[in-house]
Amino acid sequence: MAASKASPRDEVLMEGEFDLFPNDKPLYKVTLSRGGITYYPIIGSNNIKKSKYLHFGDIIGCRCKKAKDEKYQSKAYLTIFLYPFKKKLFSSKLIRSRELVTFGVNASSKFEENRVLVEKWRRVIMHLANNLSVELTAVDRCPVPPKKNLLVLINPHSGPGKAMQIFQNDVVPMLDEAEIKYDLIKTEYAGHASKLVKERNIYEWDGIVIVSGDGLIYEVLNGLMQREDWQKAINVPIGCLPGGSGNALCCSINYSAGEPFKSNCILHSTFILIKHKVVPMDLVVVQQPNLPPVYSFLAVTWGLIADIDYESEKYRAIGEARFTLQGLRRIFNLRVYKGRLSFLPITSYLPKSGSVTDSSKKVSSKQRFKRFSLHSVGDNFVDNSMDDKETDSERRPRTKSMPANLSQEGNDHASVLEIEDNDLDNIFDQDGVSLNVSELDISTGKQNVDLENSLISNGKVAHSSVSDLQGNLQKSDSVKDNAESGKYADSGFAAAKTSGSLDSFDFIERLTATKVPGKPVPSPLLVQFNESVPKDWVTVEDDFITVCAAYQTHLNSDFLAAPDARINDGIIHLFFVRSGIGKSELLKLFTEMDKGSHVDSTSPYIEVVKVLAFRLEPAENQGVMMVDGEKVASAPIQGQVLPGLARIMGIL
Ligand SMILES: Nc1ncnc2c1ncn2[C@@H]1O[C@H](COP(=O)(O)OP(=O)(O)OP(=O)(O)O)[C@@H](O)[C@H]1O
Structure with a gap:
């Protein structure tokens, strides 16, 4: 394994010889570095020139699989889900589209040994795709990254009334690929989301995703600000997926991320949600006479x-x-x-x-x-100087400060095999998305049999008790630790204050000084x-x-x-x-x-x-x-x- 190279990004962490599903031959040399995965056929001349590259910035997940066919029972497969940029048909615009790459591993005649190897690759890939660091010496004991658990709020009546359909058809498959868990609540009336985030223990989740227009985002942010513990609550990250007719925040987030928002906004917004970093966002306190702010x-x-x-x-x-x-x-x-x-x-x-x-x-x-x-x-201020000179009014050009984790669209990304892998079975479900399901009356916290009003975990509905639900919402230790040790402990002012020259501005000093629980x-x-x-x-x-x-x-x-x-x-x-x-x-x-x-x-x-x-x-x-x-x-x-x-x- 592993000859080290000049840049830590290029350092080879893992390498192997695998085939590329659905073919047995040729074998490919596959190397994994912190930037991505390179592979090229071992036989033939000029084979390195035929090498292809999968950028971790484009990868959202991967699975270990087993062949259904008896003939390949010893083999273990590694399927990688990625969304690289490609040219849109009949247009110069670049948009992301889904691809699968599946490597077949047959290094041993025993399936179990091949499975262990594939599982090791999977853990390292998941780490790097989640922008977590992996040291060469830690490759063998790299754990599965903690799974995110999100609260998804959907306004079924927003925009053209398709938010629920959009979520189920377009978003859920991507969340499953990324092994992101979620609990889903359909809003029943105007003000419902606001009540919910005011009254519920929102710290159960790593973030709140809103599938709607800007109206529901407004409700949620104002609900958070009305809590006694608003300083902590306002730190819960908000994600948005376009379900409304305007979707201004979605467009702004995509634009700032350099992702398209007119062409297949749902796919690009879901991609951001999966690959996201938690970013501070300005709010404006708005006052009118004799009204609360x-x-x-x-x-x-x-x-x-x-x-x-x-x-x-x-x-x-x-x-x-x-x-x-x-x-x-x-x-x-x-x-x-x-x-x-x-x-x-x-x-x-x-x-x-x-x-x-x-x-x-x-x-x-x-x-x-x-x-x-x-x-x-x-650090949060984005440098205007552009690396990417492309002028596409749909995407803010990538800037120097954009993360190395995102792929440079327009590079000669591998045109990987576009295969569907119906011939393979997912294995290792114990590491996959938990399919725990429950129902709960969100206003009373009691069990509820009305599915329309139910809280649904990862899309499946079953009958269970509130205590089951609480069990289902249990998180990995690291996530729980985060919540308890102050993942949401302080509001954005502190972050802004420590990250720049706001120290000199007494307004910020006064804001931070007066953040007393319960005070506006x-x-x-x-x-x-x-x-x-x-x-x-x-x-x-x-x-x-x-x-x-x-x-x-x-x-x-x-x-x-x-x-x-x-x-x-x-x-x-x-x-x-x-x-x-x-x-x-x-x-x-x-x-x-x-x-x-x-x-x-x-x-x-x-x-x-x-x-x-x-x-x-x-x-x-x-x-x-x-x-x-x-x-x-x-x-x-x-x-x-x-x-x-x-x-x-x-x-x-
Ligand atoms: N189940 C519901 N029934 C009726 N109104 C709802 C429901 N859920 C939320 N609302 C309210 O509907 C209003 C409009 O929602 P939203 O802004 O999300 O959609 P939109 O108006 O279609 O989108 P946009 O703001 O992009 O135009 C919000 O003020 C919200 O409070």
Whole structure:
């Protein structure tokens, strides 16, 4: 075994001579390094040139198998499930697609010995595919990585009403391949998910996956923030799979991971979920007079953008086309809204047109940066310099800071055999996904016989008691240890604080200092509505077409609202359009929203500003106002960013 090479990534950890199912011959030389698996036929000339490579960044799981055919009873098989990028048919776009590679191992005449060898390969592959380190000296005793257990919440009525179908048909097979366990709950009414995460012991799970639109994500995040122990609860990672009509957070997460979101978004989002890292995500605390604060992850919108979102609700069944349809209608029937917009910019603000009450000049940009650095999240801040020059509006180009674990799409990845392995039986189910199943009334915690309302583990339903359920939810020791020793112990502020220059910003100090259980999140940048905004804010008083304060890149798959945004940049990307803009210019802007070109617009009516906090006061409370796609009162509204407070399952 194992001649070591220069780079630790290339160091050969394991090697063997296997055949490639379904053929017995030729034999292949197979080597495993930390980056991936290389194999080439042993016979023939130039055979190394025929070598193929399976990148661990593309591999989601593997299984040990046994042949059904008597003839091959001594042989053990290793099936690898991977999702490499490939060119889409008739297009230059790269999308992931499923492949299987199965090696046949016949090193011994005894099946048991071949099985032990295959099992060893499997454990090392699972480790490296999960981005865990493996030392050369530890290969022989590499354990099976701990299995993740997720809570999956599905809104069966979201978007075109196919969330359940999507999950069962497209997501479950991938989760099974990756040996990820889950408990599934279908929401029964609006507010159900919020109640659930407020009342249940959510720490049983490694994360909460939401199969729905942004509405259910909003419910879950706000439910977590309403818990007595919100500081801990908000650290539970949230994953999202697109079931709604807008799926803005899903698009933003995929975009930031460099994964497509228009072509087969479900597959790419599930891939992210399986390969995820836990990434801090900014929230914005949003206040309105006489109402409790809400926690927003996407955007506050007013005017045209909010109108389109709200008025197109009735067309949810047609998916995202609803936004285009309603958008065109509204542009030809334009409304103007008078209001006052105030904000705390991160750099000095110079208006393109109109007037401002510009007290911001009193605080230099240098001072402001000292108070709240753009690079506040340190390691989490993604470098803009691109390694991947491909310009595909669907995928943010890969950056230097993206993990080595992800494959470089577009490299000459092996065109591996595309075989279905119906001739093989899975073996070693004891290591596979547990098929424990139960029913439970999620509101009372009692056993329930109504399957519609049941909690289902890995898709199978059986009759069992609550204590069985608790047994089923038992995790591996390492996972339990994590939970008990503070896997969710502290909120995102601490993570943001230690990872960058936020230390210098007293706002963060005050936030962390006042995180007392049961106390609301402090919002030191905001003042009471009956007080004027602080002196270092800018105020614009005008007639507006729209105002949009976004903190994610996308507000739907065709609306790249804040192209510069990062999931945890600690910035609110404010964009507003003043009245006076021509319909043709507005139409151009609207049709190019998928490219995010509004941020480069030279139009004097279009403004883009990066801010930490804002206040919007609509005159006579006119116009629809939306928070994360949920309609709120048309009344004064203000918000400030809470950097990296929440956690998502993403890849940065
Ligand atoms: N079983 C249910 N019946 C009725 N409403 C529900 C149910 N479950 C959740 N809801 C509510 O439905 C609303 C819309 O859900 P969601 O946003 O997930 O889907 P959508 O509106 O179709 O998607 P998008 O936000 O992407 O347009 C949410 O506010 C949620 O509270």
